Amino acid sequence: MSETITDPRSADSNAGAAAVQQMSMQQALNRALDEILADNPKAVIFGEDCGRLGGVFRITDGLQAKHGEDRVFDTPLAESGILGMSVGLAMAGFHPIPEVQFDGFAYPAINQIVCQIARMNYRSRGTLPMPITLRVPSFGGIRAPEHHGESLEALFAHVPGLKVVSPSNPHDAYHLLKYAATRPDPVIFMEPKSRYWQKGPVDVTSAAAIPVTAAHDDGTAHGGSLTGARVAREGRHLTLVAWGAMVARCLQVAELAAEDGIDIEVLDLRWLKPIDADALARSVGKTRRAVVVHEAPLTSGLGAEVAQLITQSCFATLKAPVERVTGFDVPYPSGDLEDEYIPNIDRILFGIQRVLEYRRG
Amino acid sequence: MSETITDPRSADSNAGAAAVQQMSMQQALNRALDEILADNPKAVIFGEDCGRLGGVFRITDGLQAKHGEDRVFDTPLAESGILGMSVGLAMAGFHPIPEVQFDGFAYPAINQIVCQIARMNYRSRGTLPMPITLRVPSFGGIRAPEHHGESLEALFAHVPGLKVVSPSNPHDAYHLLKYAATRPDPVIFMEPKSRYWQKGPVDVTSAAAIPVTAAHDDGTAHGGSLTGARVAREGRHLTLVAWGAMVARCLQVAELAAEDGIDIEVLDLRWLKPIDADALARSVGKTRRAVVVHEAPLTSGLGAEVAQLITQSCFATLKAPVERVTGFDVPYPSGDLEDEYIPNIDRILFGIQRVLEYRRG
Amino acid sequence: MTTEPVLAAVDDDAAPLTHHQLRELYTLMAAVRHLDTAAVAWQRQGIIPGYAPELGQEAAQVGSGYAVDRSRDFVFPTYREMGVARAMGLDMVGYMSTHKATWHGGMYNPLESRFAPIQAVVAGSVLHAVGWAHGQTLSGKASGHHGVAITYFGDGASSQGDVHEAMNFAAVMKAPVVFFIQNNGWAISVPTDRQVAGGSVAARAAGYGIPSLQVDGNDVVAVHEATRSAFAHCRAGNGPVVIEAMTYRRGPHSTADDPGRYRTLEEERLDAGQDPLERFKQRLLAEGIADEAFFAEAQRKAEEEEEAIRTGIEELGPRPGAEMFSLVFQEPTPALQSQATAWREESEHV
Amino acid sequence: MTTEPVLAAVDDDAAPLTHHQLRELYTLMAAVRHLDTAAVAWQRQGIIPGYAPELGQEAAQVGSGYAVDRSRDFVFPTYREMGVARAMGLDMVGYMSTHKATWHGGMYNPLESRFAPIQAVVAGSVLHAVGWAHGQTLSGKASGHHGVAITYFGDGASSQGDVHEAMNFAAVMKAPVVFFIQNNGWAISVPTDRQVAGGSVAARAAGYGIPSLQVDGNDVVAVHEATRSAFAHCRAGNGPVVIEAMTYRRGPHSTADDPGRYRTLEEERLDAGQDPLERFKQRLLAEGIADEAFFAEAQRKAEEEEEAIRTGIEELGPRPGAEMFSLVFQEPTPALQSQATAWREESEHV
Numbered sequence A, B: 001m002s003e004t005i006t007d008p009r010s011a012d013s014n015a016g017a018a019a020v021q022q023m024s025m026q027q028a029l030n031r032a033l034d035e036i037l038a039d040n041p042k043a044v045i046f047g048e049d050c051g052r053l054g055g056v057f058r059i060t061d062g063l064q065a066k067h068g069e070d071r072v073f074d075t076p077l078a079e080s081g082i083l084g085m086s087v088g089l090a091m092a093g094f095h096p097i098p099e100v101q102f103d104g105f106a107y108p109a110i111n112q113i114v115c116q117i118a119r120m121n122y123r124s125r126g127t128l129p130m131p132i133t134l135r136v137p138s139f140g141g142i143r144a145p146e147h148h149g150e151s152l153e154a155l156f157a158h159v160p161g162l163k164v165v166s167p168s169n170p171h172d173a174y175h176l177l178k179y180a181a182t183r184p185d186p187v188i189f190m191e192p193k194s195r196y197w198q199k200g201p202v203d204v205t206s207a208a209a210i211p212v213t214a215a216h217d218d219g220t221a222h223g224g225s226l227t228g229a230r231v232a233r234e235g236r237h238l239t240l241v242a243w244g245a246m247v248a249r250c251l252q253v254a255e256l257a258a259e260d261g262i263d264i265e266v267l268d269l270r271w272l273k274p275i276d277a278d279a280l281a282r283s284v285g286k287t288r289r290a291v292v293v294h295e296a297p298l299t300s301g302l303g304a305e306v307a308q309l310i311t312q313s314c315f316a317t318l319k320a321p322v323e324r325v326t327g328f329d330v331p332y333p334s335g336d337l338e339d340e341y342i343p344n345i346d347r348i349l350f351g352i353q354r355v356l357e358y359r360r361g
Numbered sequence C, D: 001m002t003t004e005p006v007l008a009a010v011d012d013d014a015a016p017l018t019h020h021q022l023r024e025l026y027t028l029m030a031a032v033r034h035l036d037t038a039a040v041a042w043q044r045q046g047i048i049p050g051y052a053p054e055l056g057q058e059a060a061q062v063g064s065g066y067a068v069d070r071s072r073d074f075v076f077p078t079y080r081e082m083g084v085a086r087a088m089g090l091d092m093v094g095y096m097s098t099h100k101a102t103w104h105g106g107m108y109n110p111l112e113s114r115f116a117p118i119q120a121v122v123a124g125s126v127l128h129a130v131g132w133a134h135g136q137t138l139s140g141k142a143s144g145h146h147g148v149a150i151t152y153f154g155d156g157a158s159s160q161g162d163v164h165e166a167m168n169f170a171a172v173m174k175a176p177v178v179f180f181i182q183n184n185g186w187a188i189s190v191p192t193d194r195q196v197a198g199g200s201v202a203a204r205a206a207g208y209g210i211p212s213l214q215v216d217g218n219d220v221v222a223v224h225e226a227t228r229s230a231f232a233h234c235r236a237g238n239g240p241v242v243i244e245a246m247t248y249r250r251g252p253h254s255t256a257d258d259p260g261r262y263r264t265l266e267e268e269r270l271d272a273g274q275d276p277l278e279r280f281k282q283r284l285l286a287e288g289i290a291d292e293a294f295f296a297e298a299q300r301k302a303e304e305e306e307e308a309i310r311t312g313i314e315e316l317g318p319r320p321g322a323e324m325f326s327l328v329f330q331e332p333t334p335a336l337q338s339q340a341t342a343w344r345e346e347s348e349h350v
């Protein structure tokens, strides 16, 4: 299923002559979970259809058979139950890795997430940590039924006590999940479901970032630490800030813009809480122009926070106000209208144009 | 209980020689609800302890006795139940005015609010409107137990299909509630519970704004329409943007700053969705400096949206990046630490100072 | 501890079903079976992106839907109530449009058809039914004339907190609502015995003082009679009723599902029992109520109907993008209107 | 429909309470009664901003809390379980600090005291108990040695969806958890008959196949024995138990409440029944287990204890503001650290 290719850039990794494998994000996540279960006897995976079925997206495929029904199990159909139970398991010393089947079904569990998971460490003055990694297949783009295409990052990022991360490619998915699941604090892990089946290079021996796909590998991308943002493409004229499935789209946009001589930097934010404000400052400090792209509705979306962080740090040099290209302030629509809703290449290009053509007064 | 004073500025109201009465916000809201029930036979009020007790804050005091148990009733203790039931009542032609007892207890109902109340009109292509006015005693400042001092506006404002409003004074409370409860769309009505017992002038004959308290009445305040923001105090040097209980605090700050010759405009946003972007542009277009103040945590709070709207419209003339003075990214603390958490006068003054002293490069 | 609550047997319309009605029930079931099977094929052919088959649940759905009085009752479906919709005479192109990904809630008019928009949140609309039903009480119609709400949900949904809140609210308020559970053995891959502690959703009703009926969900007449008497009980002002129709999801959860991962064909065969359509056919034959010519005609009509619906679905174009904006509110906001304008300029280049 | 599930009567420690234990129970109840009454006075005197009295619930709380084995069990309280805390020997200054508005969850160590942080969300921690209990099962201790979770909640809380989800999860997973309901007749102003459809929370247990006990919550011995046998049932690996202790909230909901708005003093007198403390005293007297000197001594100790706690509470200064930031995460974030720095500079002027 996964072919091995040799990548000269990872020669510095532990493995000596490193093996970079092609795998889909689904495979990368599955492998990460497998290793997490093997490494930590206190890690447990559960949720709706996670066990025998291996999850509706097969992220937990084969894990029950391999690790047993005590480690990977199905729960009754109740999200508040799943998350509330996670709190108790964490209090008993476990590292729960619950799954909410789709983004929109995190809402029934919000009370447990906001008032319990995010606060138990605080409430208990640090005596009851909540090492819970909540996996949420997220965002749209797969022509799914209602409530299966939601973007909840702005909500999660606003909640004190939560950390939030979203990988954009298989390599990051593997490493970020392994990182998240070894933390002592709760992490919401937002998986871009429209990218589950896309393959990409994964270096399991080193977390240092490698580019998203060979097509966009211009040899200049670099990573920095797992806890921060990642420069997915270097550029001089404008920074596109994105996360999840929008990163790949922004890379496409950058390729197109390059044809017109516009050199775009793409910053994959990865961590949506805490946001890597330094990376934003570094990138836009250089490019002096920025557009932030997300699928969630505009108003009170995370784009506002990103834009404000950029404005705060780069005000003196910014050439134009930060633009936001986002979903609209409308409920996520049915499949037929999905492409009208999610920021598409045209709309991102228009946003870039508005920034480039901005003139004061 | 309420004394009548004559206000020359309301001479243009319907009542000819108008009667401006002093009342608390609790009285103003109670009176508004009483009139709403009298005016609209389809209006129904319900929630936990709303009936016999008249609500833990007495906002529905006496209404059950006056209008009957079919119009004002207690429900079992279940917020999802209360909001889910509201959807059905709206489908049956009623105008539900449910109460969630405290901000933090809206979380168990978020699924019904976000996925049902906010979407039913859309899902049904306009055939099943949701004229639901959800009253939420909100924000902190009363030394209450955990989860009784939350600010959910950023969450609500991000949800497509909801409108969100928060009054800062008794006059607005009366008129905004009557306005909200006659709309065909769902409105989240966030009541600043720390202001319930503060008295102020209410002109029940005219919605045109009157100043918050006589102390801050410099004769220059003006209102505009009920659907927009309100200039609570005019000023030339900097705009403080706030809502709910923070408006009164910003007015205090403005008085203090005036002693140092700093002339501050205070904009009471009132509507948190949709935000009155024109009023922001008008005010900051004039003052060229802005600080937004809220109790909610900083990250992904509504202050980011407000700041970004200001930056977007005033970029060319803005003298400094918009500052945010907000609660911290920590769970709302216990009473002893509440004053450390909520933006206080000092912290707002520091924010103002940062903006005034900002120098490019 | 508590005594079992009993259903007030005040079925004012309790005459046994006529032969005509029995044949009508069969015709409906045949139409539903054929349309359901066809919809799965449509998905394979790329006509629709997905579908949730109700294969095996025709008796439960048609039998109950047939009891609804469209002049006063209201139905709250899930995503799998095609048979109820058809039994109530819905515009089936409008219904199926949700699976074409045209519009989430479907394109039929829920107010006129007395069938709420399709609901994708498991247990999402159970409380709506309670609220709607309480609205009937508040409207002060005399007992015996209440409109009744019927809310459909599954064994899986019964685990959701909202179902508990709904049953408790309904019982406290004596709301005229029928909780109609189709216990089809599965919630995606999770079997009922890992889902429903105690083994029966109906058994929970007693804890709220609500009368309940557990009925053979593969027997259309039994389902219909149970539903009819539940409606009569509610209409008379006696409060809610729980019906649990024991049936079996013979197909996959949806066209995206692969049941082979969690049950064998042999298990399916054993657990599914007799096919409800075939079983009803045998009964009608045995009782001399219908003959082979009748069944052939029912099948022909079902095919004709399916063809018309498929044509309608194929002709259904995407909705204009402007509807994304115009249908959010009754009173649109300036902010949203300017987003609509920007969208039009950037996407339609006007 | 279903047969009533029965409690496996495997109380391995089923010896009747000794006289010493009975006297200890009384001493605890007296201490709790006195501290509770005093705390209301503290609020009036401005020592604490608020308090939720448990007047009348001493038997339910002390009787059950006394059954907890602190070496292996874990307690999940609400905001009204002061009597349980005291029975378990908690640091009562730490406990009371939540009412001083020092720290929401209280200042005691929940891990060491086996008493979870005070919970202000109604029904908020019921699911936690199930998760913790399932953790005991997963830890693979042999049956008979399970740690048991006991979760406290009220008649009002029983309406919340989370309670249903918890009971269903617990029953499906056979988790060793005791659901301990104090049905005290009221949820703020709403009486049980407008809250609990069917009239009994315990009666709901049968629907999940969970054995339940409804017990006189004003009889400390009855409560204790019920709890002890429930623990034994759970410990032996037989799954969850529901206990409903029928009692009465003799005081206001909290010091901010005015019960006169929803019940008369006459109703209170009639509904409350006999005072649990007085009743137990009469029994001990009648059975010759304790004499007036003992009761006087219990009262003296209670007063001494209350004084020490009050002193502790009065001496409790506010927590340093820096804790707002340092206790959010185990691994603090740079963003939060810079907020802490800004706070220090602006608020402490350093």
Ligand SMILES: Cc1ncc(C[n+]2csc(CCOP(=O)(O)OP(=O)(O)O)c2C)c(N)n1
Pocket (backbone or CB within 6 Å): A048, A077, A101, A105, A108, C080, C120, C121, C122, C123, C153, C154, C155, C156, C157, C158, C184, C186, C187, C188, C249, C253
């Ligand atoms: C709140 C929520 N959680 C999860 C899902 C995903 N989901 C859709 S259908 C389903 C199973 C439902 O089972 P059941 O209630 O028995 O109905 P059935 O599908 O058998 O008709 C699940 C888990 C959802 N739609 N809503």
Ligand SMILES: Cc1ncc(C[n+]2csc(CCOP(=O)(O)OP(=O)(O)O)c2C)c(N)n1
Pocket (backbone or CB within 6 Å): B048, B077, B101, B105, B108, D080, D120, D121, D122, D123, D153, D154, D155, D156, D157, D158, D184, D186, D187, D188, D249, D253
């Ligand atoms: C989720 C939630 N909703 C509402 C409240 C407000 N509230 C606090 S206590 C209470 C009544 C609880 O009644 P019950 O469960 O019977 O417990 P009791 O107070 O009688 O001990 C209410 C409504 C809350 N704390 N949490």
Ligand SMILES: [Mg+2]
Pocket (backbone or CB within 6 Å): C154, C155, C156, C182, C183, C184, C185, C186, C187, C188
């Ligand atoms: Mg099912």
Ligand SMILES: [Mg+2]
Pocket (backbone or CB within 6 Å): D154, D155, D156, D182, D183, D184, D185, D186, D187, D188, D249
């Ligand atoms: Mg109670």
